[in-house]
Amino acid sequence: MGHGTSRDERTGGGMAAGSRMGVVGGSIAGCAMAVAGIRAGAEVTVYERGDGELRDRGLGIVIPPPLHAQLVAKGYLDAAMPTAPVSARVWLTRAPGERSAREFARLPSPVTPCNWGLLWGALHAATTGARYHRGRPVTWVGRAPAGGALVRTAGGEDAYDFVVGADGHRSLTRRVLAPDLRPSPAGYAVWRGTLPVDASAEHRRPMELLREAWVTIGFPGGHGIFYLIPRGGGAGPDDRLLAYAVYATPPAGSPGEAGYVRQLAEEHFPREWADIVARGEHTAMTCHPVADLHAPLAADPPFLLAGDAAGVTRPHTASGAVKALQDALCLEEALRTSACPEDALRHYARERTPEVARLVELGRRLGRAQVERAPDWTVMDQGSVDAWCRATLAGTSSYLYADTVDTD
Numbered sequence: 001m002g003h004g005t006s007r008d009e010r011t012g013g014g015m016a017a018g019s020r021m022g023v024v025g026g027s028i029a030g031c032a033m034a035v036a037g038i039r040a041g042a043e044v045t046v047y048e049r050g051d052g053e054l055r056d057r058g059l060g061i062v063i064p065p066p067l068h069a070q071l072v073a074k075g076y077l078d079a080a081m082p083t084a085p086v087s088a089r090v091w092l093t094r095a096p097g098e099r100s101a102r103e104f105a106r107l108p109s110p111v112t113p114c115n116w117g118l119l120w121g122a123l124h125a126a127t128t129g130a131r132y133h134r135g136r137p138v139t140w141v142g143r144a145p146a147g148g149a150l151v152r153t154a155g156g157e158d159a160y161d162f163v164v165g166a167d168g169h170r171s172l173t174r175r176v177l178a179p180d181l182r183p184s185p186a187g188y189a190v191w192r193g194t195l196p197v198d199a200s201a202e203h204r205r206p207m208e209l210l211r212e213a214w215v216t217i218g219f220p221g222g223h224g225i226f227y228l229i230p231r232g233g234g235a236g237p238d239d240r241l242l243a244y245a246v247y248a249t250p251p252a253g254s255p256g257e258a259g260y261v262r263q264l265a266e267e268h269f270p271r272e273w274a275d276i277v278a279r280g281e282h283t284a285m286t287c288h289p290v291a292d293l294h295a296p297l298a299a300d301p302p303f304l305l306a307g308d309a310a311g312v313t314r315p316h317t318a319s320g321a322v323k324a325l326q327d328a329l330c331l332e333e334a335l336r337t338s339a340c341p342e343d344a345l346r347h348y349a350r351e352r353t354p355e356v357a358r359l360v361e362l363g364r365r366l367g368r369a370q371v372e373r374a375p376d377w378t379v380m381d382q383g384s385v386d387a388w389c390r391a392t393l394a395g396t397s398s399y400l401y402a403d404t405v406d407t408d
C-alpha cells in the first residue's frame with residue numbers, strides 16, 4: 001500500500017478475512033471499496049471498463065477536512081496528495097446597476113478541495129494487493145445457484161462471496177437490486193470549467209478571495225460556485241487551477257452549449273467573474289444535466305452498491321465522492337466486525353441506505369432553494385442568508401454549512 005502501514009495493521013483478520021470480493025468499476029468508489037476490502041482481509045478483484053488511466057476525468061472534488069484526515073490516517077490516501085483547503089464561504093452578487101461585486105454574506109465552511117485525478121491516483125495507489133483489471137467491462141452479474149455472486153466478462157465468469165457495484169450512475173449491478181429505478185431529472189444543468197491560475201493573474205480581487213474562501217455567486221435563476229484546486233498533472237503541490245460550476249436552466253431545446261453559460265455570466269456576473277467564465281476551458285464533459293436517484297437498498301447479499309451506483313445526489317451537496325469514501329469506511333468496519341460477509345452487507349445496508357436517501361433529499365432542497373426558486377440575491381444580507389440556509393437544511397446537516405445548525 002505504500003503509506004507506512006504494514007499488511008498486519010491493514011488487514012482486520014475479522015471473520016470476513018479471506019472472502020472473495022468482486023468490484024465492478026474502478027473509479028473513486030471502486031478504488032475506495034477495494035482498499036476497504038484489502039484492509040479487512042478480503043481477496044479483491046476490480047473490473048474497470050476503461051482501458052486508460054482515469055486521471056483526466058472530473059475536475060474539482062471538495063471533501064470535509066475530518067474525512068480527509070481520517071482517510072490519510074487509515075492509509076486510503078497518501079498525506080502527500082496536494083489539496084487546497086479553505087475555511088470560509090463567501091456569497092457575492094452583482095451590485096444592482098453596476099458591474100462590480102457585492103459581498104453579502106460570509107460563513108464558516110472548512111473544506112478540502114482536491115483534484116479528481118490526484119484523488120483517484122492516490123486511491124488507486126492504495127489498492128496494491130487487489131487485482132485491478134483495466135479494459136474489462138462486466139457484461140452481467142447475477143446470483144450463483146450455490147450462493148455468492150457471479151461476474152461475467154468477455155474473458156469468462158468468476159465467482160465471488162459478494163460483489164460491490166461501484167459502476168456509477170448507470171450501474172449494471174444496481175439493476176439486479178432495483179431493475180425499474182430511473183433518475184429524476186432536476187430540469188436544470190451544471191456547466192463546469194477550469195482555468196489555470198496564471199491565466200487569471202489579472203483577476204487580482206477574485207484570486208485574493210479564493211485563496212481564503214470558496215465563493216458562491218447568485219444571479220436570477222441560479223448560482224455559480226468558484227474554488228481553487230491543486231493543478232495536478234505533474235505541477236508543483238502549490239500550483240492551482242480555478243474550478244467553477246454554474247447552475248442554471250438551459251434555454252428550451254438547447255443542450256447547454258458553453259456559449260450560453262458565457263452569455264449568462266456576461267449578463268449577470270460581476271465583471272471579473274464573468275471574465276473567468278469567458279476564459280474557462282470548456283471540454284465535452286462540462287455540461288451535465290442535474291438529476292438524482294437512490295437505490296431502495298444499499299446492499300442485498302451478495303450485492304452491495306457504492307458511490308453513484310447506490311445513489312446520485314445533486315452536486316449542491318458536494319457529497320458524491322464523499323459518500324463513496326464514507327461507503328468504503330463503512331464496509332471496512334462492517335467486514336471487520338461481522339461474523340460473515342452476509343452480515344457485513346446487512347450492516348452496510350442499515351447504515352448507508354438512509355444516508356443516501358438523506359443526501360438525495362438534501363440535494364433536492366438545496367437545488368430548489370438555489371436554482372429552481374432562487375431568491376432575489378440583490379436584497380440578501382448576512383442575516384437573511386443565515387436564516388435561509390437554516391430553513392433549507394431543515395434540521396439536517398451538511399459539512400458545507402458548518403455553522404448553520406438549526407437550534408430551534
Ligand SMILES: Cc1cc2nc3c(=O)[nH]c(=O)nc-3n(C[C@H](O)[C@H](O)[C@H](O)COP(=O)(O)OP(=O)(O)OC[C@H]3O[C@@H](n4cnc5c(N)ncnc54)[C@H](O)[C@@H]3O)c2cc1C
Pocket residue numbers: 024025026027028029030047048049050054058060061062063136137138139166167168169171172190192245288306307308309315318319320321322323324
Ligand atoms: C458538477 C459536479 C460537481 C461535483 N462535486 C463534488 C464534490 O465537490 N464533492 C463530492 O464529493 N462529489 C462531487 N461530485 C460527485 C462525484 O463526482 C461523483 O459522485 C463521484 O465521482 C462518483 O464516483 P463513482 O466511482 O461512484 O462513479 P464513476 O466515477 O462514474 O465511476 C464508475 C466507474 O465504473 C466503470 N464502469 C461502469 N460500468 C462498468 C461495467 N459494466 N464494467 C466495468 N466497469 C464499469 C466506469 O468506467 C467508471 O470508471 C460532483 C459531481 C458533479 C457532476
